[in-house]
Amino acid sequence: MSEQVERSKNEIIKENSRQLRGSILTDLQSESPEFSEDSQQLLKFHGMYQQDDRDVRKAKNSDGTPKGKTHIVMIRARIPGGNMTAEQFLGILDLSEQYGNGAMRLTTRQGIQLHYIPKGNTKEVVKGINDTMLTTLAACGDVNRNVMACPAPFKDQPHAAIQKLAYEMAEHFRPKTTAYHELWLTDGEGNNHNATEEFVPVEEPIYGTHYLPRKFKMAIALPDDNCIDVYANDLGLIADVQEGQIVGYNMLVGGGMGRTPAAEKTFPAVGKKLCYVTPEQVIPVAEAVVKVQRDFGNRSDRKVARLKYLIHNWGLDAFRAKVEEYYGQPLTPPNSVDVKGVEDHVGWFEQGDGKLFVGINIECGRVRDTSEVQVKTGLRAIIEKYRMPVRATALQGLILCDIDPADRADITAMLKQYGLKSAEELTILRRFAIACPALPTCGLSLTESERVLPGVIDQLDIEMARLGLQSEKISVHMTGCNNGCARPYTPDIGFVGRSLGKYTMFVGGNPEGSRLAFMYEDYVPLEKLVPTLVPLLTGYKADRMPGEGFGDYCVRLGIEGLKELATQVAV
Incomplete structure (x- = not known):
């Protein structure tokens, strides 16, 4: 591991966790409605976040005193390639009705989330998900998370191959700790045994004793259908399809959406082409990439701990040289294969x-x-x-x-x-719009997202119809904060929660997710989002070039050109 001046608190928690056990068992046995602070960090590796219902934070008891936080847990199932049997889907739906709020959520990374789970029912839910032959292990936390792949069930070699590869990569990069089984899948006797300070560690050949500095995301795309936003991942694969067969992949590294507006050292990034790999090389080279991030990623400041910052600091050439060192042989340069389309499969x-x-x-x-x-x-x-x-x-x-x-x-x-x-x-427009959960369950959210995006799309649909743009593929993503769970920095239009009821507006990406958008306006009130876009859409209608997408148009005009346009076009 690279030397750091001072390790973050999370690093100490991970190191002392006895391979992700910590005090989770003690917390489970406690009558308290919440987990301890240290356990909350470790729970992420097991696929869950402690949250609270922010809609009721200001509620009062009968005597007028504040009720305080209503603690709940979100549990996420890890589903490589989004692939489920009928029994698995129905089983999770049953759990949402038995233990949650009766609803479940399909995520932007092909997983499923259950919200409003009481702490006392977390074990039943995790066990129930595992009973369907799915898992929550590594759905969150500082490890490789759900591996995405185009879910279209076309019966051809490329689609079948990337689905199979997604599962193989998910299994290869799954943490080997036995804590998950002991905490969630054994009976009371087994749990009591593991409450002792003595445990037998197992080898974690990929993650070691400290796991990764930060979360790690992987995805696999076909060149004509980047429906999983491969460029937004720490590690992405773009299939090289020749005569109906995948013969290799261009490997991308360093994508990631999160940023902190107040910290200029943070930024969103799209992946960079690292190398070309044969199907047999995918997992060994990917493992080398993960291990380089494990050993040299920043462990003192979590804001700059993702792989994109390591590559930014070193440069891609130096990073490639280190990956070659870990892999044990030179890497083949990438070829020209790239994404050139996107489908929603609706x-x-x-x-x-x-x-x-x-x-x-x-x-x-x-x-x-x-x-x-x-x-x-x-x-x-x-x-x-x-x-x-x-x-x-x-x-x-x-x-x-x-x-x-x-x-x-x-x-x-x-x-x-x-x-x-x-x-x-x-x-x-509606088919390509996505949003993160945001309020009331996400503790990081600054403003609404899921609950208001449908209304924003309603307004935009009216304007698009008025302008005759209904047939244009324009992507809109919204998040309640700058962490970017709905990938708001790469679509044509991105809305990112900035403060209560206000958003930062980004434009200039594309539906294919292959480039970053740029900030057009900051602190835009919710009710002004659509009016702020109308002049840009009006200009696009009048002055677009043949085949030019809305994001392309915004890039061509640039920020100054768009601002000038906004002063000329009356809303």
Whole structure:
């Protein structure tokens, strides 16, 4: 490990945790509604965050005294490539109804989150998820997290290969500690045994005793469909497809979305091309990259601990040389293969084996029933009836797979019955819009995201229709804070929570997620987001070049050109 002047508190917690045990068991046995501060850090490795319902923080007891925080836990399932059986999806849905608030959330990284879990039910939920043959281990924490891959179930070699690779990488980079099994999957006797200070450590060949300095994310994309935003990951793979077969991958390193506006040393970044690898080299070279980050990433300041900062400080050439040293041989330079398209997989498609799949847009990923649409009830009814496998998308949607063409009419009717709209009933703008959970559950959120984005899209849809831009693929991502969980720094338009009710507006990215957007306006009130965009959209309508996307147009004009445009176009 590289020498640091002073290690952060999290590093001490990890080192003294007895391979991620800490005092979690003691906390589980306590009647307190919350976990200790140290346990809260270690719980992330086990796939959960302690939170509180911020909507009720100011609530009063009957005597007028503040109720204080209502402690709850968010538990996240790690699902490589978003691939689930019907039983797994329904099993997690059952857990949300039995122990949570009756809803579950499809994440922007193809996982599933359950919110509002009481501390006393965390073990039942984790065990329940594992009973479905999924896991929460490494869904969060300073390790490699869920490995993403295009979820489209086309029956061709490239799609099948990247799904298989996502699972293999997730398993290879899974922490080897036995703490997870002992804490969550054994009976009381086993837990009592592990409450002692004595334990037998197991070898962690990738993570060592300190794990990684910060979280690590991986994703695999096909060049014509970057539906998982490969450039936003610490390590990304772009498949090289020749004559219908994957022959290798360009490996990207150093992507990451988080930033802190008050700290200029922080910034979002898109990945850089490191090398070209054969399918057999993927995991060994990826392991070398992870180990370099493990040994040289910043362990004193978590704000600059992601891989992107190490590469920024060293330079890509020096980083490549160190990876070659760890790998044991020279790396092949990357080739010209790159992403050039993106799909949302919403609608009906032929799989290539005589069966069909249908992609369903689920607004902001929230699987719940409202007066307008019964997402939860509808999905449950269809999946229980047909028992088809399902896949989560990075745009927070769900794909129902392996459908017999004879069942298409019935499934279409059931989707309509429960208010789940078809691809033709949705604007492209809405189909490519995503948001993080933000308020009321995220402790980091500065303002709303999931709960307000649908209304923003409603307003934007009106303006897009007025301008005749409904057919344009324009991506909108919103987050409640600058950590960027919904990847707001790479789409055409990004809204990032800045302070209560106000956002930083970014423009100039693209739906393919291959470049960073730039800040256009800061501290924009929620009600001014759409009016602030209208002059830009108006100018785009009038002056765009053939085939030019909205983000491309913003880049061509630049910040000064856009500001001048805004003064000339009346809203």
